Amino acid sequence: xxxxxxxxxxxxxxxxxxxxxxxxxxxxxxxxxxxxxxxxxxxxxxxxxxxxxxxxxxxxxxxxxxxxxxxxxxxxxxxxxxxxxxxxxxxxxxxxxxxxxxxxxxxxxxxxxxxxxxxxxxxxxxxxxxxxxxxxxxxxxxxxxxxxxxxxxxxxxxxxxxxxxxxxxxxxxxxxxxxxxxxxxxxxxxxxxxxxxxxxxxxxxxxxxxxxxxxxxxxxxxxxxxxxxxxxxxxxxxxxxxxxxxxxxxxxxxxxxxxxxxxxxxxxxxxxxxxxxxxxxxxxxxxxxxxxxxxxxxxxxxxxxxxxxxxxxxxxxxxxxxxxxxxxxxxxxxxxxxxxxxxxxxxxxxxxxxxxxxxxxxxxxxxxxxxxxxxxxxxxxxxxxxxxxxxxxxxxxxxxxxxxxxxxxxxx
Amino acid sequence: xxxxxxxxxxxxxxxxxxxxxxxxxxxxxxxxxxxxxxxxxxxxxxxxxxxxxxxxxxxxxxxxxxxxxxxxxxxxxxxxxxxxxxxxxxxxxxxxxxxxxxxxxxxxxxxxxxxxxxx
Numbered sequence: 001x002x003x004x005x006x007x008x009x010x011x012x013x014x015x016x017x018x019x020x021x022x023x024x025x026x027x028x029x030x031x032x033x034x035x036x037x038x039x040x041x042x043x044x045x046x047x048x049x050x051x052x053x054x055x056x057x058x059x060x061x062x063x064x065x066x067x068x069x070x071x072x073x074x075x076x077x078x079x080x081x082x083x084x085x086x087x088x089x090x091x092x093x094x095x096x097x098x099x100x101x102x103x104x105x106x107x108x109x110x111x112x113x114x115x116x117x118x119x120x121x122x123x124x125x126x127x128x129x130x131x132x133x134x135x136x137x138x139x140x141x142x143x144x145x146x147x148x149x150x151x152x153x154x155x156x157x158x159x160x161x162x163x164x165x166x167x168x169x170x171x172x173x174x175x176x177x178x179x180x181x182x183x184x185x186x187x188x189x190x191x192x193x194x195x196x197x198x199x200x201x202x203x204x205x206x207x208x209x210x211x212x213x214x215x216x217x218x219x220x221x222x223x224x225x226x227x228x229x230x231x232x233x234x235x236x237x238x239x240x241x242x243x244x245x246x247x248x249x250x251x252x253x254x255x256x257x258x259x260x261x262x263x264x265x266x267x268x269x270x271x272x273x274x275x276x277x278x279x280x281x282x283x284x285x286x287x288x289x290x291x292x293x294x295x296x297x298x299x300x301x302x303x304x305x306x307x308x309x310x311x312x313x314x315x316x317x318x319x320x321x322x323x324x325x326x327x328x329x330x331x332x333x334x335x336x337x338x339x340x341x342x343x344x345x346x347x348x349x350x351x352x353x354x355x356x357x358x359x360x361x362x363x364x365x366x367x368x369x370x371x372x373x374x375x376x377x378x379x380x381x382x383x384x385x386x387x388x389x390x391x392x393x394x395x396x397x398x399x400x401x402x403x404x405x406x407x408x409x410x411x412x
Numbered sequence: 413x414x415x416x417x418x419x420x421x422x423x424x425x426x427x428x429x430x431x432x433x434x435x436x437x438x439x440x441x442x443x444x445x446x447x448x449x450x451x452x453x454x455x456x457x458x459x460x461x462x463x464x465x466x467x468x469x470x471x472x473x474x475x476x477x478x479x480x481x482x483x484x485x486x487x488x489x490x491x492x493x494x495x496x497x498x499x500x501x502x503x504x505x506x507x508x509x510x511x512x513x514x515x516x517x518x519x520x521x522x523x524x525x526x527x528x529x530x531x
Contacts, residue, residue: 017432049427052435056442056514057460057494139431212433 015212017048020065021137024072026109029134031076034116034165037134039079044137047072107223110135111230114220118188121164127191128198129154130161136216146213147198148395174229181229188224189238189293192217196242211249218242225280236284237293243277244300246270258402262309274304292327295320314343331359335369347376364393368403380408415456415499416506419523420515422493424463441514449498449509458496465491 021044028040047068061067117131129147132138138146144154176184199213221239224230251264259265281297290298298320306312321337334355342350351373360366371386387406394400430438449455466483496513500506503524510522 015433015436017436021432045428048432048435049430052427052430052438053424053463053493054460055439056446057458060439060443137432139429139434141429142431142433 015215016064017051018137020068021048022113022135023106023110024069025134025137026113027106028072028076029113029116030109034168037162037165041134043072043075043079046075107226110220110223111227114188114223115184116165116168117161118184118191119164119168120184120187121168122161122187124187124190124194126157126161126164127187128194129157130165131191131195131220132213132216133158133161135220176229182232185224185230185232185235189234192221192238192242193293195220196245200245214242214246214249218246233284233286233288234291234293236280237291237297240277240280240284241293241297241300243273243280244297244304247273247277247304256398258398261303266307269304277301277304290323292324295324295327312343314340318344331355331357332363332365335360335363335366338369338373342373342376347373351377362393364390364395364399364403366390367393368406371406375406375408383408413499413501414529415497415527416503417525417527418458418496418498418506418510418513419525420493420495420513421490421521421523422515423491423520424493426520438514438518441517445513454498454500454509456497456499458494460494461492463491463493 024044024047025040028043029037032040050071051064051068055061113135114131117134118127122130129143129149132143132146133140140155140158141151143149143158144151147154149157195213196217199211199215199217218239221235221242224235225239247270248261248264250270251266251268252259277297278301281294281301284294284297299317302313302317302320318337318340321333321340324333325337334353338350338353338355341353351370354366354370354373367386367390371383371390374380374383374386384407387403391400391403394403427435446455464483467480468483469478469480471477472479498506498509500509503526506524506526510516510524513522516522
């Protein structure tokens, strides 16, 4: 365990059901194996449901988690008996009652479940919803809302993921050779990053559920930092990135409207998360070359350190982006780099640094970023044409409204 | 002033698809509601009934004695899932309390019956 207290983790106390759902799924899957995933999901759902149907009358028990685990244990035993198995040592109560070193045991099982969901056979379009479902206790409807999918598509991806899961053996992290852990960590970190990003995209209508994604991604990442086999430098860097970005969440919206980093009230940033983030970043520096996560966290740290937008250390940020562009070959990274170029060398240089080609033609921020440079260069007509394209491509109303503000009134 | 019974008509199947977060939210809402009315002295009791059809006994054909069968609800979706006992001035006041119950807020029916007294 990291021992770093932070508000994202404290917030989880409010989400007991979700957390216990993930933990019970992890433990039961560990016991019965991935092939029993449907049974496990039924048991977990039934346990929560019984609480939902009795606690309103009987009151909330002193040890709510223990109560849930006891019911799950009984249901698991029933099911084993019905399927002709005689094992009687389900032992779930011991976990819920705190008679076993809960955190260590459960954390191991949760990590195993995370590795299972993010198995290399799954692409991100499967691993993200599957992780949300099994490790984070989200319903199909909530997953669809959070990932901006329709429910049928979300359901399809989850069941595809579960079908693959049934064929996989359990992952023993401690039994994996060092190189294999590193290799398997890769898709896990990508999944967590996508999970986090899903929450970071602005949409005020379902804001709470999307912020939950950031909290869940951060929680799972902290879990990885707590295990000696998985606490790799890039994991610490990703934890740093999540903490630093989550710190800015309170300032990202004002009365339902998105606020650009430039105009955010930095007094609203969560200082505690920032210092946790900076600590993780410090710990992540090793002898090996920095990973993309290190560079992204480095950029977030520069923003976190600047008291005002004009104080931002743009040359440092540009240096990070220069490395990132080489490493990732991603046009979105090149686009973001152009912002740092513009801050260091002016809008003409920024415009010249915007990546060419068809890859970003459908990306609203490509046009919005160009519009900004064009406006700063005094080319209002071209700027408005670009912003109109951005508005047309905006993924939701909050973004659309936000972009409207960047239309310059033309002199008539 | 009278004593009223709130009979919560329910179908357990409605809840099968609830998410973890939704279930936790429902429990929290019940807690707020029952705490409020218990502290004010209006809510005096209640029990959850088992989610099974129960039993019913009735007299059979002449000479056959009593027949025991599954409860009247086994064929229908409508089950009395539980009840609350409350004290209220009249039906209108009882309705006001029932209206705020999470059960009603979730669109499930609550039957309100006044308990007959001696006088």
